[in-house]
Amino acid sequence: MLMQPRPQESVLVTLSGAGIRRQGRWLVRGVDLSIKAGEIVTLIGPNGAGKSTTAKMATGILKPDEGSLTAAAGLKIGYVPQRLSIDRTMPLTVERLMRLTGPLDTATLMAALEQVQAGHLLKAEVQNLSGGEFQRVLLARAVARKPDLLVLDEPVQGVDFAGEVALYDLIGTIRDKTGCGILLISHDLHMVMAATDTVICLNGHVCCRGTPAAVSQSDDYRRLFGDVGRGLAVYNHQHDHTHLPDGRVRHLDGSVTDHCHPDDGHHHHGHDHQHDHDYAHGHGKPTGAERAADHA
Numbered sequence: 118m119l120m121q122p123r124p125q126e127s128v129l130v131t132l133s134g135a136g137i138r139r140q141g142r143w144l145v146r147g148v149d150l151s152i153k154a155g156e157i158v159t160l161i162g163p164n165g166a167g168k169s170t171t172a173k174m175a176t177g178i179l180k181p182d183e184g185s186l187t188a189a190a191g192l193k194i195g196y197v198p199q200r201l202s203i204d205r206t207m208p209l210t211v212e213r214l215m216r217l218t219g220p221l222d223t224a225t226l227m228a229a230l231e232q233v234q235a236g237h238l239l240k241a242e243v244q245n246l247s248g249g250e251f252q253r254v255l256l257a258r259a260v261a262r263k264p265d266l267l268v269l270d271e272p273v274q275g276v277d278f279a280g281e282v283a284l285y286d287l288i289g290t291i292r293d294k295t296g297c298g299i300l301l302i303s304h305d306l307h308m309v310m311a312a313t314d315t316v317i318c319l320n321g322h323v324c325c326r327g328t329p330a331a332v333s334q335s336d337d338y339r340r341l342f343g344d345v346g347r348g349l350a351v352y353n354h355q356h357d358h359t360h361l362p363d364g365r366v367r368h369l370d371g372s373v374t375d376h377c378h379p380d381d382g383h384h385h386h387g388h389d390h391q392h393d394h395d396y397a398h399g400h401g402k403p404t405g406a407e408r409a410a411d412h413a
């Protein structure tokens with residue numbers, strides 16, 4: 118089921134000085150980035166910053182109007198777009214959704230669903246899935262084809278904080294197990310998972326880049342995002358419990374309870390959040406870290 122991990126340091130795609138121009142305007146330009154096997158690169162930036170456009174250049178969907186894209190020979194890409202042209206009111210089972218993009222044998226299909234803890238959803242109607250379940254199924258659909266590079270445009274949209282944490286864990290696990298490279302996109306700046314190797318901050322061009330900790334400390338990052346009153350929280354997960362598919366929680370000692378905190382039924386995430394910045398101005402919705410604090 119699992120593909121052979123490529124040797125580390127093997128570069129999957131490289132954009133060099135790449136840009137897209139439409140109707141006399143550069144949507145994004147001068148983008149340099151590369152993604153290696155086993156690496157997670159996260160694009161962050163405000164709405165309209167050119168993140169999806171950059172991802173489409175990296176996957177070869179859009180040809181750069183300046184600069185270039187280089188891709189490893191025979192590269193297989195799994196792309197989960199930001200929006201799917203699926204009418205979620207149409208009757209459609211998860212099994213059929215998994216096969217819409219091409220044939221898939223049942224064993225592979227099931228293994229992919231199991232990997233995202235969604236095996237029990239095989240016969241479920243897509244329209245009845247929760248936001249988190251839907252995102253997991255889309256992830257399974259992409260992973261089933263064993264891509265070398267997985268591109269996920271806002272994989273946590275429509276997912277609550279606990280689901281977001283679980284999805285980020287899952288994405289990290291997929292990287293660890295398969296050795297694929299991952300390009301993640303997030304416009305929600307509140308959280309970047311610690312497993313991210315490189316954060317690239319876009320705003321029509323690359324503003325800054327580096328490790329999550331370095332970017333959150335950088336002046337460029339603060340100048341760009343300081344005015345929205347939110348910063349970057351780097352998420353570190355301490356595994357002291359596992360969320361079971363039925364919603365119950367298994368603890369380190371093997372006990373299973375309905376909630377994370379066995380005593381009071383109150384949802385306690387048990388995660389460490391490293392707050393690297395000032396986001397205390399409270400504009401907009403609460404940050405993930407703030408929501409986590411509310412739950413702690």
Ligand SMILES: Nc1ncnc2c1ncn2[C@@H]1O[C@H](COP(=O)(O)OP(=O)(O)OP(=O)(O)O)[C@@H](O)[C@H]1O
Binds near residue numbers: 139162199
């Ligand atoms: N085909 C197109 N023609 C003209 N403008 C476009 C086209 N595609 C995208 N744009 C514009 O390019 C800019 C960048 O869009 P893009 O979708 O890459 O941003 P984004 O960073 O992914 O934003 P969001 O966080 O809102 O998803 C936006 O202003 C968008 O309106």
